[in-house]
Amino acid sequence: MAKTARVGARVPKDGSEARTLESLKAEIRRELGELDRQIVEATAPPPVPLTNEERIVSTLSDQHPIDGVLGEIFMELGGKGFMKEWAEENPNKFIEKLLKAKPAINPIQGRTGDLVIRIESSLGRTSLDEDNIVSVQ
Secondary structure, eight states: OOOOOOTTOEEEETTTEEEEHHHHHHHHHHHHHHHHHHHHHHHSOOOOOOOHHHHHHHHHHHHOHHHHHHHHHHHHHTHHHHHHHHHHHOHHHHHHHHHHHSOOOOOOOOOOSOOOOOOOTTSOOOGGGSSOOOOOO
């Protein structure tokens, strides 16, 4: 025998809590929305891979919008081929600009703290022990 419920009437959930019919409808709407999203994702065509030129411009744009514009202009001028031709005609200027554009190298970070040197007097003398005594302070 089928049970009916009025709008606003309480419908038991698993016999423990009672919820209104409106809250059940809202839950069903949320679940249907999630299913719709999953269907769209599953049926969407795979993304088209970027060309090297598009990847360069995209990476530059991620750094700063002006970098992206400069990347687009560079590609429109001919990209690497344009740069190579200019570098061959202006080798000194190219090297100068290359060195200025080179990113600074961060110093290598190592361990910090006291340096402990232990001298083993039980070792015999070697050719390294000649008169080359270095004072470390």
